[in-house]
Amino acid sequence: xxxxxxxxxxxxxxxxxxxxxxxxxxxxxxxxxxxxxxxxxxxxxxxxxxxxxxxxxxxxxxxxxxxxxxxxxxxxxxxxxxxxxxxxxxxxxxx
Amino acid sequence: xxxxxxxxxxxxxxxxxxxxxxxxxxxxxxxxxxxxxxxxxxxxxxxxxxxxxxxxxxxxxxxxxxxxxxxxxxxxxxxxxxxxxxxxxxxxxxx
Numbered sequence: 001x002x003x004x005x006x007x008x009x010x011x012x013x014x015x016x017x018x019x020x021x022x023x024x025x026x027x028x029x030x031x032x033x034x035x036x037x038x039x040x041x042x043x044x045x046x047x048x049x050x051x052x053x054x055x056x057x058x059x060x061x062x063x064x065x066x067x068x069x070x071x072x073x074x075x076x077x078x079x080x081x082x083x084x085x086x087x088x089x090x091x092x093x094x095x
Numbered sequence: 096x097x098x099x100x101x102x103x104x105x106x107x108x109x110x111x112x113x114x115x116x117x118x119x120x121x122x123x124x125x126x127x128x129x130x131x132x133x134x135x136x137x138x139x140x141x142x143x144x145x146x147x148x149x150x151x152x153x154x155x156x157x158x159x160x161x162x163x164x165x166x167x168x169x170x171x172x173x174x175x176x177x178x179x180x181x182x183x184x185x186x187x188x189x190x
Binding site for chain 2: 035043046050055057058060061062
């Protein structure tokens with residue numbers, strides 16, 4: 001899995017407009033009604049991460065969860081990060 | 096719940112030596128065998144946090160979990176933070 005070029009990242013982020021490019025990662029913060037709802041979503045993402053063998057950094061601050069995606073092996077962003085970002089987006093809209 | 100003084104914090108941290116005082120919070124990073132073990136522990140702490148109605152910030156980076164405790168209402172550290180820190184410590188040694 002090779003690191004995306006700046007041009008490829010600019011193109012990929014257009015399909016993931018909720019995500020912010022922080023340089024070597026993409027990040028999205030999602031707000032839930034409360035801590036229990038935040039944890040429930042984190043657990044769904046954790047299961048998906050195990051399945052994909054691609055694990056975002058997850059920061060839980062009460063009802064706000066920040067996911068940070070990057071590919072450590074490539075020392076930057078790869079297609080896997082954008083694939084998983086879109087998976088998180090999709091899981092937000094499904095129960 | 097009132098904010099602890101610097102002297103009180105210095106005394107309290109002696110009973111929680113695994114924790115680092117970052118100024119307005121205390122922090123501990125714990126390493127687990129893998130992501131699944133990290134998530135299992137996070138879920139135990141999440142249940143304890145709901146019970147105590149005191150929620151640490153939780154950062155999960157694959158098999159490493161960082162807990163950050165502070166009391167937002169007091170804009171600093173209170174006894175509740177140290178009580179919960181010791182609870183996390185105790186839960187590490189029990190199944």
